[in-house]
Amino acid sequence: MLRTLARPLIATTPRSIITRSFASTNATLAVSPGEQAAQVRDQTKTLVTLIPGDGVGKELAESVKAVFSAANVPVEWEQFDLSGHVDLNDKLMKETLASLRRNKVGLKGILYTPVSRLGHASFNVSMRKDLDIYASTSLVRNMPGVPSRFKNIDLAIIRENTEGEYSGLEHQSIPGIVESLKIVTRTKTERIARFAFDFALKNNRKKVTCIHKANIMKLGDGLFLNTCREVAKEYSLNGIEFNDMIVDNASMQLVSRPQQFDVMVMPNLYGSILSNIGAGLVGGPGIIPGSNFGREYAVFEPGCRHVGADIGGSNIANPTAMLLSSVMMLRHLGLAEHANTISNAVYTTVQSGHSNTRDMGGKSSTTEFTKAVIAAL
Structure with a gap:
């Protein structure tokens, strides 16, 4: 039996709107009359802010979008291609934060933070502090089908997000x-x-x-x-x-x-x-899901915050952590049936071992793993 998480202690207000993607600092949040009409017509889908992130982020985000589409999940994405590789994203950062404030819920990859660039704040840290998303949860547990040094591990690491040295x-x-x-x-x-x-x-x-x-x-x-x-x-x-x-x-x-x-x-x-x-x-960062909660906002991201810059764009990253983080998001939104469907498909795919990525002992690509999950829905 798979253990499922109860819905966290946070209230959310689902928002319905059409999908918009913001890929540059020239993006605008102005809503046209046509968009307003679409908002009125489509009251069945919840709008979620999507931030793919750097490194392997875009590949993992595409995996989630493909699985959600195949599973007919009633979620629409408002995507912002924010990056930590440039320090000229202040306008896009503000628009991303505005989107999170409107939608209350986001799914996020990890944004790169330069090691030696003085004066360049981490977008990851800024986002958590600006929205007071104070509680981070990383779920560390054995996954059937993934080789590991120990058995019977099932623990939750909860960290304070806004204070301390970090x-x-x-x-x-x-x-x-x-x-x-x-x-x-x-x-x-x-x-x-x-x-x-x-x-x-x-x-x-x-x-x-x-x-x-x-x-x-x-x-x-x-x-x-x-x-x-x-x-x-x-x-x-x-x-x-x-x-x-x-x-x-x-x-x-x-x-x-x-x-x-x-x-x-x-x-x-x-x-x-x-x-x-x-x-x-x-078994590595590719299987650890995570979430971040505040009083008003919730942002879901892989629990082990690795950018994966060295393998970005190579189609070999493991999307499991991102998929399971999106499962936590669905439970938070009250979409338990869709959450369980996707969670079971991921666990079934990993346990079979036929489509596992390299970090799980297999040879499959990100795309092949995603297709296997879709086939198991």
């Missing part, structure tokens, strides 16, 4: 001296802790582990740990066990006995590291 608050005070700010607040820690415990309740999880470095960063990580402990007391009557673990020990424990973990909640940077470790345990 938020990019740094400056050079004088040449040769850089100050990086790590911000931890009780308010935002409390809401991510509640999100983690609510996730555990809704998905029949039994334990929440807080990951921290409070032995060294006694104030910042100490606040995070103590706040999680306080929230845990409120859920003790629900039978959810709580414990905590220092991040370096957690890294070792994750590669030694990953089955001990159920739900893990942590600050942003630790989540980035541990989600990559988790992906390595079960």
Whole structure:
């Protein structure tokens, strides 16, 4: 039996409109009379913002669109070809954010962030901070048909998206001296802790582990740990066990006995590291789905945030993570039947092993894998 996720704790307002694609900074959001008429006529489809991303993003997005079309999913895409390879996308970035604010729901690939370009903010981080999409969830579990070092892994990594070292608050005070700010607040820690415990309740999880470095960063990580402990007391009557673990020990424990973990909640940077470790345990980043939630908005993207620039355009990328992220999106939209149909088709395709991509031990292309999923619908 496949385990399915309950709908997350967030309200959404589906919007109906025709599909529009914005591929350059000259795009406009003006709606013509014809488009307005189409909006009135078509009340059966939900408009979702689509951001293919860089690297393998476009190939993965095309895979999702093909599967949705074959499965007759009542979703229309408003696509924005935003890229992190250029720093002249400010206008398109604003239009993308405006689309997400209208539609409330988005599906997103990973946008490239330059390593050494000063003054160029990560579009991924900016999007999460601007929309206050504060909770990231990456689902790490074994998939039948995918070789892995361990069995019986089924854990959720929940990370705070808007604070900590990963938020990019740094400056050079004088040449040769850089100050990086790590911000931890009780308010935002409390809401991510509640999100983690609510996730555990809704998905029949039994334990929440807080990951921290409070032995060294006694104030910042100490606040995070103590706040999680306080929230845990409120859920003790629900039978959810709580414990905590220092991040370096957690890294070792994750590669030694990953089955001990159920739900893990942590600050942003630790989540980035541990989600990559988790992906390595079960077969790689191509099979880890993910989601990001705020009070008003939800954006779904692969849970292990790899651009895949080295294989972009080669038609060998694994679309499983993107497809399963879109499945989470469909459940969020209340389209459970379509979600289950696509999820079962993906699992059936992977388990058969006939059309698996290279990272799963096969030889098939992205296109061939997608066609196999469509055939299994």
